[in-house]
Amino acid sequence: MDGVWLPAGAFLISVLLLIVYFTKSNTKSLETYIYARLIILNFLFSLIGMGVYIYSMTIGDISIVSIIQKVYLSILSSIGFYMFLYCVAINQLKEKSYNKIKNVAGIFTILIVIGVLLLPIETILYDSVLDVGGTAYYCAMVALITFFVFIIIMTIGYFFKNRAKFKKCIPFLVLFALCIGGFLLRRYYPEVITETFFFSFFFLIMYFTIENPDLKMIHELNAAKDAAERANRAKSDFLSNMSHEIRTPLNAIVGFSECILNENDLESAKSDAKDIVMASQNLLEIVNGILDISKIEADKMEIVEAEYNLRDNLDSLAKLMIPRIGEKPIEFQTKFAPDIPPVLYGDSAKVKQIISNILTNAVKYTERGIITFEVNCINKDNACSLVISVEDTGRGIKTDKIDTIFNKFERLEEDRNTTLEGTGLGLAITKRLVEMMGGKIVVQSKYGAGSKFTVYLKQEIRNTPQKQEKVYAVTVANADFSNKKILVVDDNGINLKVATRLLQPFKVIVEECESGEDCLERIKDGASYDLILMDDMMPRITGTETFHELEKLPDFKTPVVVLTANAIEGMRDKYLQEGFTDYLAKPIDKLELERVLGLTLAHTNEEVKEEIFEPLPEELFDINVPLKSDE
Numbered sequence: 001m002d003g004v005w006l007p008a009g010a011f012l013i014s015v016l017l018l019i020v021y022f023t024k025s026n027t028k029s030l031e032t033y034i035y036a037r038l039i040i041l042n043f044l045f046s047l048i049g050m051g052v053y054i055y056s057m058t059i060g061d062i063s064i065v066s067i068i069q070k071v072y073l074s075i076l077s078s079i080g081f082y083m084f085l086y087c088v089a090i091n092q093l094k095e096k097s098y099n100k101i102k103n104v105a106g107i108f109t110i111l112i113v114i115g116v117l118l119l120p121i122e123t124i125l126y127d128s129v130l131d132v133g134g135t136a137y138y139c140a141m142v143a144l145i146t147f148f149v150f151i152i153i154m155t156i157g158y159f160f161k162n163r164a165k166f167k168k169c170i171p172f173l174v175l176f177a178l179c180i181g182g183f184l185l186r187r188y189y190p191e192v193i194t195e196t197f198f199f200s201f202f203f204l205i206m207y208f209t210i211e212n213p214d215l216k217m218i219h220e221l222n223a224a225k226d227a228a229e230r231a232n233r234a235k236s237d238f239l240s241n242m243s244h245e246i247r248t249p250l251n252a253i254v255g256f257s258e259c260i261l262n263e264n265d266l267e268s269a270k271s272d273a274k275d276i277v278m279a280s281q282n283l284l285e286i287v288n289g290i291l292d293i294s295k296i297e298a299d300k301m302e303i304v305e306a307e308y309n310l311r312d313n314l315d316s317l318a319k320l321m322i323p324r325i326g327e328k329p330i331e332f333q334t335k336f337a338p339d340i341p342p343v344l345y346g347d348s349a350k351v352k353q354i355i356s357n358i359l360t361n362a363v364k365y366t367e368r369g370i371i372t373f374e375v376n377c378i379n380k381d382n383a384c385s386l387v388i389s390v391e392d393t394g395r396g397i398k399t400d401k402i403d404t405i406f407n408k409f410e411r412l413e414e415d416r417n418t419t420l421e422g423t424g425l426g427l428a429i430t431k432r433l434v435e436m437m438g439g440k441i442v443v444q445s446k447y448g449a450g451s452k453f454t455v456y457l458k459q460e461i462r463n464t465p466q467k468q469e470k471v472y473a474v475t476v477a478n479a480d481f482s483n484k485k486i487l488v489v490d491d492n493g494i495n496l497k498v499a500t501r502l503l504q505p506f507k508v509i510v511e512e513c514e515s516g517e518d519c520l521e522r523i524k525d526g527a528s529y530d531l532i533l534m535d536d537m538m539p540r541i542t543g544t545e546t547f548h549e550l551e552k553l554p555d556f557k558t559p560v561v562v563l564t565a566n567a568i569e570g571m572r573d574k575y576l577q578e579g580f581t582d583y584l585a586k587p588i589d590k591l592e593l594e595r596v597l598g599l600t601l602a603h604t605n606e607e608v609k610e611e612i613f614e615p616l617p618e619e620l621f622d623i624n625v626p627l628k629s630d631e
């Protein structure tokens with residue numbers, strides 16, 4: 001019975017491990033889950049190991065010893081399986097691959113266990129030596145050796161992939177040393193049973209090196225602290241960037257406004273005012289960019305899909321570039337494939353924003369030469385794969401800088417950009433929008449020669465004929481609305497002043513009022529207007545509430561246009577659903593104001609030309625016409 005000390009020691013270690021491990025709260029991970037199963041199996045393994053030794057050395061009934069040995073070998077095979085799984089888990093394979101490996105190894109282990117239980121086993125007892133053989137024993141050894149070979153391969157692989165985390169390999173290195181030691185010991189001292197002790201010792205080392213719940217908790221806390229610090233740094237960087245970006249145009253606005261106050265010469269004042277308008281537009285672009293990027297990063301940006309006509313969007317985008325090119329000696333070419341389907345389904349506003357960003361950059365960073373705006377498509381199975389490219393002969397981008405242009409606030413060669421306004425947000429937003437829609441953006445560029453931005457996007461093709469919408473083309477630039485009366489409702493005095501001043505060139509009669517109540521009173525008292533421009537966010541009674549009160553009045557038919565700084569995406573639709581005639585975002589865009597005046601006052605004004613475009617020819621919607629790609 002001298003040899004009982006090792007199995008007894010193994011049993012005590014396994015009990016100690018169970019108690020220490022399961023009385024502590026633990027982190028939840030795949031490795032922890034497998035380790036928990038391993039130490040339970042190890043407890044059973046060392047218990048049976050000690051039991052079989054004591055039984056064979058005392059009672060020694062061979063048939064009972066053989067049965068216990070079979071159970072002992074089955075548990076040993078299962079330990080091999082879970083150790084192998086643990087190694088797969090630390091290699092962090094994808095869930096699908098992990099599950100596949102687990103299933104194959106699991107079936108292999110079940111077959112081995114069935115083999116061990118059914119096949120014959122030979123148990124020999126002589127002079128305090130318990131020796132085992134037979135096909136059942138060899139079956140278990142095959143499983144164990146197979147798993148060990150894979151464990152060695154994976155440990156080596158893990159070591160080379162994650163040298164910094166080599167600590168995870170330590171227990172396995174100890175295991176290999178124990179296996180060799182155990183083999184030699186058994187060879188020279190066959191009466192010593194080493195397996196259970198070595199396994200318990202191995203799991204103890206695992207506990208102290210990689211599976212200690214306290215250490216794991218500390219690691220998790222450190223990781224959470226690092227993440228919080230990173231987020232805090234990003235927030236500080238963002239704020240300091242913002243402060244810089246916003247103050248730059250504000251500086252121009254405040255500075256030039258001061259100049260105008262002290263200016264006597266009208267021409268100089270006008271020139272300063274032009275600079276103020278430019279700085280304000282830049283500021284607006286920055287604010288919109290920040291709102292967009294913040295929404296994207298907070299996962300709040302949504303894809304709003306609807307049917308749209310890409311061709312129309314492309315034409316209007318191309319037209320918008322002409323004034324931007326201005327006097328520059330640039331030839332602007334457009335090449336739109338004739339097989340672009342008339343109706344696509346997708347987020348047309350975002351598609352427009354993407355194209356507009358890369359087109360604007362091409363114009364901004366090209367001094368002379370050619371800008372080619374090309375759109376091709378491959379139509380297949382109701383899907384249209386769009387290839388949108390903008391190629392320029394501008395300044396180009398250095399190869400090592402190409403990836404950085406998609407970072408937010410990243411602007412290359414700031415010293416060359418001093419005269420070109422920009423925030424460094426455009427391409428960051430563009431890339432994220434393209435990716436949100438499942439597309440890709442690729443840049444090819446040669447420094448000093450030019451760049452080509454290509455966007456790949458897939459959109460659904462719809463065969464529904466386009467709605468024949470009433471499209472107004474209203475010429476208001478020289479229109480005289482002198483007999484028209486407009487009421488502007490806004491609680492902010494400055495905003496009232498801005499709206500009134502912007503309406504002045506149209507020669508309308510403008511009345512101002514500062515609250516919803518005042519507006520309601522005026523209408524109830526019999527005042528009549530041709531148009532009401534209504535701010536929404538007002539104290540006591542909001543613009544929307546005032547509008548609904550107005551609607552209740554008998555004979556109230558005046559168009560009411562909401563005038564709001566609540567200009568985030570989706571707001572336009574929300575206000576139109578409330579019943580407002582139209583929507584004007586603050587700051588008021590001159591062209592938008594012209595459009596709204598044209599639409600709302602046009603019906604009663606003979607001088608304004610109103611056109612309804614001809615409907616598109618029916619053949620365009622004939623789905624039997626073969627697509628180019630099908631030919």
Ligand code: ADP
Pocket residue numbers: 361362365392394395396397405406410411412413417421422423424425426427428451
């Ligand atoms: P920005 O507001 O500065 O234009 P973007 O995010 O749109 O910001 O672009 C980031 C940077 O990428 C620009 O500052 C510019 O240096 C570079 N860039 C973008 N488009 C082009 C282009 N077509 N040609 C050369 N450089 C470009």
